[in-house]
Amino acid sequence: MIRTEATTEIPVHLLFRDGPDPVPGRLRSAVVGRRQGTGEQPRLRRPAVAPARPSVPRVDPELVERPARVLPGGAGALAGLCGAAGCVATSWWAGVLPSSSAAAFGLPAHMGAAGAAGLGPAQWAAYAAAGALGLFGFGGLARGRTGRAWVLGLFGRYRGTVRRTGLLWVNPLLLRRRVDVRLRHWRSGPMQAADRGGVALRTRVLVVWRVRDTARATLGVEDHEAYVRECVEAALLRVPVEAPGDTGGAAGAAQDALTRLVAADAGPVGIEVFAVRPVRVEYAPEVAAAMHRCRIAALDARHRASVLTSVVDSVEDTVTRLTLRGMVELDDRERKVLVKDLTVAFCAGWGEAGP
Incomplete structure (x- = not known):
């Protein structure tokens, strides 16, 4: 203890301690004045720095799967047939359809001199309209399959997801990306791992997963399958795996920890992970x-x-x-x-x- 006439009793260890600041963002000076004969200057306490929180992968919150607008396949087939019929009618109107072909379609062989004058601007316009209708109708026909989905986009913007099955008509101007939404399993090659003692291991894992949100899985990452593999590799470096021949019962705990870590990393990009199970563990060659x-x-x-x-x-x-x-x-x-x-x-x- 230091006792002088100008100061009160101050423990010595308090003169050299930098304690945390109870008020964030403010500097509090230590209540220590200059002592007579010592030449010691007042010291400032440094503000406490809050520990950084672990980063969490974020995806655009507006990028959420939603159903796209599609029509039954019959509507597209009907539009295509109407376009084809319009082309045939325009050819008969222009007089370029042979007599035998006109008779096959049930049209009179001749329309008269006014109608058979040839191809003019009106005929070309009719051809263009009928052809566009036919291409637009037949070009949008698609077949939806069970366990498969289409992610539709237009000029880089997400327009919806198609999960319906059967014959459908989808706008042919939209870009389609096929996504497998079935329950999938992936058996990896040899991956680096370690046991509780830090001994290097090589393990093969079986991952059971599926795409839950097609929009985030397709547009949120470049390749969602490669992303799952990288998440598994990262989890294996953080979770100790049971060494070959060990009977400590740590296999179940390692499987639960791996599944939890991989599911947490893959969840923000629309991938649902059910199990990550080491199926073969062996020591590293070295x-x-x-x-x-x-x-x-x-x-x-x-x-x-x-x-x-x-x-x-x-x-x-x-x-x-x-x-x-x-x-x-x-x-x-x-x-x-x-x-x-x-x-x-x-x-x-x-x-x-x-x-």
């Missing part, structure tokens, strides 16, 4: 030989301990029976010698009967 030797040594030590336990039990049982039945009377020295001889004999017998 540590496989060393871990194999360690495992062999551990098995050998376990086997030796088991043999020694069996030998000790057998010796104890033999000596106890001989003593209780009065077959021998042994003092301490003789008992030690008998135990030693029996131990050597039993160990030799276990060694000959062993592998």
Whole structure:
């Protein structure tokens, strides 16, 4: 404690401590004045800095799947037939349709001199209108399949998603992107992982997932399948995987943790992940030989301990029976010698009967 006439009692450790500022965004000067004869200057406390929050992937909030406007396929087929009929009627009107073809369509062979003057601006306009109607009608016909969807866009803008099945008519001016919305599974190749001790592993995982929001999965990321693979790789580097041969029951915990992490990363882009399950785990090539030797040594030590336990039990049982039945009377020295001889004999017998 420092006690002077000009100051009150101030603990020494408070003169050199920078505590957090209870009021964010403000600087509070420490209540420490200049002490006589010390030359110490007042110190300013630094404001506390709030820890940064982990970043969460964000997607455009307006990019949400919504149904697109489509018509039944019959409407498109009818429009196409009307366009084709208009082309035939225009050809008959211009007089370029042969007599045999006109008779086949049920039209009179000649229209007169005024109608057969040839192709003029009116005929070309009729051709253009009928042809556009036919192309627009037949060009928009599409077949919707179960488990497949179309993401429609126009000039880079999302216009809706088609999940209907059967014959449909979709505006041919819209850009279509086919998306598989069925329940899918993906078996990965060897991926890097580690166990709880930090030993390098190679694992193959089985991922069960599906596209829940087609708009975000298609337009929110460049390739949603590659994004799922990258999420799995990132999760494997954060979650310890059960090493080969371990029986600690950590496989279920690792699967739950992997599924939770991958689902949290893939959810904002419209992908629903149901399970991420390691199906094959092995040591990395650079540590496989060393871990194999360690495992062999551990098995050998376990086997030796088991043999020694069996030998000790057998010796104890033999000596106890001989003593209780009065077959021998042994003092301490003789008992030690008998135990030693029996131990050597039993160990030799276990060694000959062993592998």
